[in-house]
Amino acid sequence: MYPLVRELAAADAPHRVPVAVTCRVLGLARQPYYRSYLVRGLDGPVTDAEMAEAYRANALFDAHRDDPEFSHRFLLDEARAAGEATAERTAWRICRDNGWWSAFGKRRGRGKNAKAGPPVHDDLVRRGFTADGPNRLRRTYHRRRRQRRLARLTPVEHETIMTPPAALAA
Template sequence: MPKPYPREFRDDVVAVARRGETPLKQVAKDFGISESCLANWLRAADVEDGARPGVTREESAELRELRKRNRLLEQENEVLRKAAAYLAQGNLPKIAFPLVRELAAAGAPVRVPVAVTCRVLGFSRQAYYQWCSAPVSQRDWDDAQLINAALEIHADDPADASENRVWRICSMQQIFSLHAKKKGQPKKAGPPVHDDLVRRDFTADAPNTKWLTDITEHPTGEGKLYLCAVKDCYSNKIVGYSIASHMRASLAVSALRNAISLRDPHGVVVHSDRGAQFRSAAYQRLLRSHGLTGSMGRVGACGDNAAMESFFSLLQKNVLDTRRWRTREELRLAIVSWIETKYHRKRRQRGLGKLTPVEFETIYTTASAA
């Protein structure tokens, strides 16, 4: 069963089709989908806009959220019901750790995740897992020994073992407690998350072996619009992209996830610069979960990702700098239309033997099948 198209891609296709500048048959052809698929997307969009009866995405999401919230409330009530005795003792969190383990057990009547119990009772999961690995820590042993020593001293002379006496004895033995703040150090660029596996070689022998990615921005009347694109070095095709009004890590994650959904790759080298978006934990998790290999260029070396910069230069000349863009949506549709209809299917490239990216990949697919 083929994978569904990314939601962002579907919304862009519907927006272009609704403009009415191109027949629906041609729109479907330009974006590489069937007419029936486009018709289904348009009907679903009509339901979302209230033009047709049906359950919208928002209503479905709200129903799922209500069910999730109801399940969470049941879990929280179970935690509070069983924790009444623990809360009355007022000695959290360690005394409540066995309760966390009991509620998370597989055989519990209402199984409550560790994160939920810890949040309701007001302590961290890290503290619970540390207790699981070492119920009695070295610090607890040391504290117990100090308490026993203090009790012995106090029992020996309860009247004179005052705070001043303890301080005087510690001072005589040169025992002091030091609390000092570390001086701030200037921040330096950290090491790359990945090595440079591309080394300015932007060629590939087959699709889905080497991808490039980067982020560009352009101003509009409403503020800046950011594009993160993923380019296949074999055919120069943009295999995934995401457009938003911000450049947080989620923008890079969404672009890569869209590329993965459309191409279903394995073992691809994904090359980028050392931007925070590509160094983020979410981006690294996405790479690992799909078996992709990360690669990063040097700091301040634009040539290490020159092929991606070349695409952005074309976009700048053909779309971004052609006029002043009033709204983000207006520029977004212009970018999507240029990538899907012009760059992919009409613009011939010398490096591809005067073929378009779609034609070049079609020839490879046909040859591989043969």
């Protein structure tokens, strides 16, 4: 991927894109890019293997962006159709390194630290958890334990007895 970053950031490129922007869009870290080019110099030659892998990764990324549901095998077929010949193991490694998994393939967040997803269905009971006025709280939970101050009744039984019959009829 780094030869692609270098190619986009070159001074003679038609649309010059800064390294930071390219790395952010592709989801790459900048430090390994600069570290690899400090070893051989920023103007050092890019090997043919690095350039070929960059083009393979670009073809796989294009296929993944078009269909995020595809696994690495289908991405490989799409890359081959685009003209990039790649071994299956190489395609898997590139997809693994860049985190291009199928949208259905990996289960994420199945523990107690998982984020809650969107609600599965609408609220069929149509609960309204809004207060009638400021500093008013609507009770939605009643303790079932019998209490001494309510003459050994549960709060629900106490409300039923103490509420006028006209209110119960309505």
